[in-house]
Amino acid sequence: MNVSLKKVITQLRENKQYFSTPCYVYSIEDVANNYKKLKGDLGTSLIYSLKANSCLDLILRCGHIFEDGVEIASIGELNLLPRGQVFRYINNPSADKKFLRSAVSSNSVLVVDNLSQLGLIKEVQVKRSINPLVLRLNHSILDKFGVIPGRVRSDHFGLSWGDALAALDICKKNHLTVAGFHIFRGSYSFIKLANITAQAALHITKSFESALGYPIAFVNLGGGIESHWQNQKFEFSRYRSLLSEFPSYIQIAHESGRAIMETAGYFVTKVRYVKWINKTQYGICDGGMAQNFLLAKTEQTFRRLQEPIIVRKGIVVDSGDTANCGYLVGTSCNRDDVIGKVMGKEIEPEDLAIFCNCGAYNASYTLAHFLRLPPAKSYLME
Incomplete structure (x- = not known):
């Protein structure tokens, strides 16, 4: 029995008058420890995925812990957090103009899922200053730049390679700065595919910089990390060594919700x-x-x-x-x-x-x- 479970049992016994069931009990200490440990193992920035747990009291208490920002997937989540509490990345394939405007006004970074969204962003740009954009790439693009072992479930998220190149061209013509890209293989995929994903991302980085004519600053390699990643056979030191091959001016990031919150x-x-x-x-x-x-x-x-x-x-x-x-x-x-x-x-x-x-x-x-x-x-x- 772990320490936090013992504390939960003690609290339920000694302070039962304060608890109303059914309920969730969250350990702030476990959240902090999980975040710190995972970030250290990865050796990169670590973005918290808010959809994993959007309990407002918990997020407010942990705002200082999520020092690299949070990923927002809905306008409801965006409105949940007080402005200035934590930095936000907005990532939703169905985000409409209202959502995008709210995201821009909150100084968030937009993650572009499709060319239609990019068209809306161009309209918003006329009236507002926009942070450099992140282009979300469909994970099928990884097959173009490396051999992927086994079968990976297809999904509808992000841009195809053709649309990604078109998006880069649109951004150049409309003076929209591209910070970099986000690519993600899916839940529970990290242990199996992390090294191959990083190798492919190195090639994608070169292609982006060649198309844009300037260096990118940000690469998000996604998550897919299990809650008990510490018990998995994965050589994090080898992975960190591979990530060191990215240019030093690029901020490498991962994101996680499950690995940070589940055991807490x-x-x-x-x-x-x-x-x-x-x-x-x-x-x-x-x-x-x-x-x-x-x-x-x-x-x-x-x-x-x-x-x-x-x-x-x-x-x-x-x-x-x-x-x-x-x-x-x-x-x-x-x-x-x-x-x-x-x-x-x-x-x-x-x-x-x-x-x-x-x-x-x-x-x-x-x-x-x-x-x-x-x-x-x-x-x-x-």
Whole structure:
């Protein structure tokens, strides 16, 4: 049991009157440590992806931690943050003129996804000064500059190579400065593809600078870093050596949400009732998929439910000799609202179930409109 989990259990026991379930508990210390460790391993700038966790109180408390800025993916996220709190990169393939204007007025850097967006930016430029642009490239471009092992899922993000060259030409003709480019292979791709992506990006850098006629200043190599990257077999020293081949005037950046936030968050729900059906016990909780959609695992072909820590009257319940298997279910009246599995112990009313690794996407990816069920509260832990 790690230190922050012990602190969560202690807080729930000693200050239970201050907690209302279902809730998320976030460790500011874990966020800071994860960010510092990952940035050190990468040896580059590290941009936080706000969509992973947009809890306002948490972001405000961690603004000084995210020293290299945050990536914003919606106008709602943009309006969430007070101006001047952290530097912003705006990256959304459907950003319209209103969104782009708001981004420019907030002194954000625009990440251009398509030529139509570039046309809107030209219109905005007439009235406002715009920061140097970053062009997002579709990851299929990497195939032009290196051999990619295995099959990588295609996506619709970013510019094709032909559109990227056209965008560079448009920027030159309209006096729009290009800072550099952003290219990303997708979630969980870093360990497998980081070195090859960096090698290809070196060639892309030369092509950009040749087309523009001036040196670029920024290359974002994306993320795709797992939450437990420290346990993966990856030679970060070799990777840092490869990145040193980029010209010294270029700022190399990565971005991450999951690797920074996932292990720093916990989801806590209380068992209201217990019943048995065909020798299987069910704990009916006050929180479920309406407050933490990812725990229900409905998007996986084979559902591997997480087993939570069960706390009873402030004490962790250990597994016993019983072969009992039970399930924790939520309140949404949906048969898929099964959020956890309990092995070797019986569940009792008033038990607390603590789910680990819930700091990234668990809250931000959850829709709570069905039955007008209340969202989970959030608490910060120093």
